[in-house]
Amino acid sequence: MLVLSIETSCDDTSVAIVCERGKVLALESQNQDEIHGQFGGVIPELACRNHTLRILPLVDSVLQSAKINWQQIDGIAVTSQPGLVGALLVGVSTAKSLALIHGKPIIGVDHLEGHLHAPLAQWKDYRPDPDFTYPFLGLCVSGGHTSLYEVQDLGKRKVLGQTLDDAAGEAFDKFGKLMGLGYPAGAHLDKLASDGDVKKYEFPRALLKDKKDLNFSFSGLKTAGRLTLEKHAEANKKDLAASYQEAIVDVLVEKLDRAFKQTSIPRVVITGGVSANSRLRMRCQEWAQEKGLQLLVPPLALCTDNAGMIGYVGLKMLERGWTSDMTLAPSPSTKLGLHAQ
Ligand code: KG4
């Protein structure tokens, strides 16, 4: 079985082909960082226009590089929620047109469902443990989301905790911007922090007092970051980055540990753009080893927004006969009816 998948929920245009066992055969993504970087954030209208220009050449290119033709494709998966509605519309309209032209079923996929399953896909020499099963704990950390889930089955998840204000990626990006790093700043800050002192500056860790609390809050940290920068204008940037990053990672690992204690589920994934963070990956691996847990962390290509994860979920949905029809419409938020609850 072969699925062609499309992801355009924000500013990344991405197309993939995924085959049986959830192996990503081909994946091509184009970010728009240079376009939006000058504004310091995503401009939805520009994101839509550039998706429109890029999507069909990417479809052709992926088919060519995987040496697959349209007759061999069994379905077209597309992110239909949540995201920027105009950006989603480009992907959904393209998928519908291709489905009509080539006579293929269409599968609307929830973007968060994609992130949560990204570490289960095979990619190049990355092979997830075949024994990894539902239920599992999923920490989804990106520019727009910071949520902790109990993933019970395909399309069935329960929110255990979520951010009350900003996402972890937003906290990385805003502080990085103030430090004059590139856009988005997460990866730059990660690199800068690699040989900094994590204890040099004190930053707040929010919502830790009540041991049952699984929610997150990063707005106080953002303010503390700005104030620290103002106060220590001559500070060592590496130490600042390392101390700030540690405050985010400490909270994420602590909440994961609480979720494990509360649910006793010994299988965990971390996913989303921030799961590319080297310190978070290392700390989670140490934690999982200490507690004897099975931890899956996606390969870097599947951390940030990508069509590989959408193709993986699309393939699993197609196997269960969960297809959509031509009434499929983009939604800015997660809505029921896509088998994602
Ligand atoms: O999943 P994603 O591509 O898009 C959203 O759905 O938001 O995540 C993008 C976010 C950005 O905030 C970016 O700064 C962050 O992921 N990010 C990182 C790293 N790589 C990307 N944050 C920390 N460390 C990284 N290495």
Ligand code: ZN
């Ligand atoms: Zn995302």
